[in-house]
């Protein structure tokens with residue numbers, strides 16, 4: 009099974025990377041961008057074939073390692 | 088309109104961050120992970136409301152800045 | 167319009183703001199009325215331990231702070247000493263303990279950012295960073311994660327701004343299991359005739375905001391930093407600020423560029439309690455009033471309330487008072503560096519801090535009452551009882567004992583740490599980490615500064631007076647050992663809960679010892695920082711008054727290093 | 743030798759580079775701000791180290807797309823000796839002036855220390871003052887110095903003598919321990935180690951000087 013994880017900054021947390029991307033795109037003449045945010049995208053190949061237990065396990069991985077829940081949110085898709 | 092962009096390493100390009108995640112998860116006792124890959128996730132808020140032109144523009148942003156096509160692939164979703 | 171002041175002030179709300187009944191009564195009497203919500207927030211941060219030093223001020227006053235070479239002692243953003251040839255060294259040390267425990271990377275990173283601002287605010291180009299770190303036991307489940315995150319955060323910020331991190335110290339002890347210490351120090355260089363202070367002057371002069379936009383970052387961070395930890399504060403996870411070292415680098419360059427002109431009357435960084443503490447401090451030092459129009463504050467988020475703007479701890483921001491008519495010139499400089507620039511108010515003769523929002527006055531407080539009327543406590547204390555020395559058997563195998571010592575966590579090599587810090591950028595690090603003191607050349611000269619941070623918490627715990635003396639003396643020896651003349655120190659006093667008599671006894675004892683050593687060595691204290699309530703569930707840290715010493719050598723070619731230079735040389739032991 | 747140092751927002755080894763160039767060439771370099779479109783004719787262009795644009799997105803990505811780089815690319819293609827250190831190397835790969843990419847260090851940590859490396863090709867305009875195979879010590883200070891290129895490119899670089907320097911041991915996971923490469927024409931050099939930090943004994947050694955001296959010799 010594959011897990012696709014998105015880790016993004018919580019609302020209101022400063023996103024220096026996103027800000028810089030916005031700026032750079034503007035400087036390059038792309039003036040149609042109102043805002044940019046940058047997050048992480050993580051793909052895991054799992055041994056498990058059981059959806060429910062996989063979901064639980066990946067959630068734990070996110071809380072314990074993959075996301076910094078002080079400032080980040082995460083979301084998980086299994087396929 | 089919102090663009091959701093995934094930038095991932097091409098096949099065959101070594102992924103130190105993914106390797107480190109794999110390793111760390113293993114050390115933490117999560118032994119159900121066969122492989123991990125890390126990429127970037129970028130969200131853009133676009134002024135445009137025209138799908139076709141937005142698609143073209145975001146594609147150009149990816150090629151020109153957001154992805155390094157020597158080592159990275161990208162994919163775009165508009166919503 | 168909603169401005170937050172519709173929120174009713176209740177005893178619970180007052181308590182949540184860390185103010186006790188007596189302190190609240192003091193506010194009401196100082197204002198001659200009940201404060202509104204915005205004002206309550208402002209009083210609470212100004213009167214917090216962090217900003218007001220209410221438990222420590224009384225004792226800090228006893229420290230020696232003067233010498234002919236001291237240009238500016240404690241009371242400004244950083245201390246300033248004369249190092250000859252029209253040059254000055256400007257330095258300070260500061261703690262970022264609680265934020266680093268909650269989020270080690272960002273906590274440590276923003277700690278570095280904050281101390282850098284304290285130093286370049288005064289007109290100095292930062293030339294060296296140091297860090298004094300304490301963690302729990304090496305095998306405590308949290309230690310590895312905290313150590314890795316803190317070191318990465320310090321490197322992440324310092325490396326990016328391009329200021330070398332040239333040294334520090336690192337200890338492990340179980341008393342820090344729930345309360346790590348992250349103390350960061352910055353040393354900068356300026357010309358003695360180009361030093362900037364924070365006292366505002368000139369009624370009508372513009373108050374200018376520069377740097378990053380304001381968001382809802384770390385609101386109430388300043389009160390958090392002074393409140394004792396409990397297990398569930400980890401759960402509550404107060405907003406942690408994210409640092410942006412790239413913006414800080416631009417801010418340094420932009421400020422130094424503007425400082426080369428004659429436009430600035432006063433300047434102050436926005437540290438803990440951001441806009442509140444910076445404006446109050448500038449107005450108070452200058453004996454003037456400030457009127458701020460909060461609608462002009464550059465904002466990152468929508469619908470921010472005056473309370474939030476005044477208490478936000480967004481990083482990488484500065485407040486300045488400019489000479490009238492210089493706004494456009496200054497603006498151009500900040501635009502070149504792609505930073506926000508906004509005139510957000512002006513100086514008044516009312517002696518009040520007056521806040522406008524949406525065309526209404528939403529806060530109006532006498533500046534005096536925020537600063538001078540802040541409570542000061544002479545907390546009761548008991549001196550730490552003297553202990554008899556313990557008899558320890560001589561080790562059976564001296565060789566093994568030595569190996570155990572140098573292989574132990576408190577003495578082993580710190581290479582893993584300093585290799586993650588760029589300690590050479592700026593091209594003047596002539597003694598890298600690993601020696602007694604770091605040595606950094608004064609750019610373009612043969613002169614150099616020597617810097618060392620030291621304290622042995624174990625000693626301070628056993629005998630605070632002796633431990634305080636020893637910490638000062640150790641920096642003095644380390645600086646002397648590289649061939650420099652020690653000139654002055656900064657300090658960061660990390661202790662537990664001052665409301666406990668034994669802890670207060672440690673505090674008073676350490677200060678007494680430090681003061682004695684400084685007097686004996688003619689080695690004054692020119693700046694510092696106090697971090698109290700380093701305590702988890704009633705168990706406090708070892709008393710840890712970290713000392714950062716600075717010395718100067720006229721000819722860096724004569725510098726000494728610890729490396730043995732060749733076979734057949736004589737080893738000499740000196741001292742008692 | 744008249745040189746220019748290109749300065750981006752967030753460059754932080756620009757002064758170090760300028761000091762080294764002035765000490766060695768005897769001439770103060772021109773400092774060129776990234777927003778300029780053009781600058782005086784120079785014999786040598788240096789892209790300094792640092793964290794341009796905070797290293798956000800990818801190291802060197804945003805600088806590579808700046809106005810000034812259009813001009814730098816034009817001159818490099820016309821043959822002007824162009825030299826990128828650390829962030830400068832990352833910028834050069836991002837513009838495509840040099841092949842490959844610099845990825846996060848394999849150990850994931852920032853690494854700052856002296857490293858021993860070998861001069862692989864002493865016939866380039868940047869290395870002629872060194873002896874072929876000479877072992878030199880130069881410091882590194884980077885988070886993203888892990889050189890990557892596909893096998894074909896790596897073989898070509900090695901075959902054509904475009905690998906200028908190799909680390910003597912694995913520092914950051916770089917393929918074939920590559921520390922610095924030139925373009926096919928040999929007038930563009932990018933390297934992760936900082937020769938400008940090793941130009942006098944007080945800083946720990948002088949092994950970096952010969953790089954600048956090589957260029958001076960070539961330019962006469």
Ligand SMILES: Nc1ncnc2c1ncn2[C@@H]1O[C@H](COP(=O)(O)OP(=O)(O)O)[C@@H](O)[C@H]1O
Nearest residue numbers: 297299333334335336580583584599600601602
């Ligand atoms: N956190 C740190 N950051 C940078 N350098 C450090 C750190 N901790 C220790 N060091 C360096 O390691 C060396 C040894 O440290 P320490 O044992 O505290 O020295 P000493 O006991 O001689 O004062 C010193 O050069 C010091 O600067």
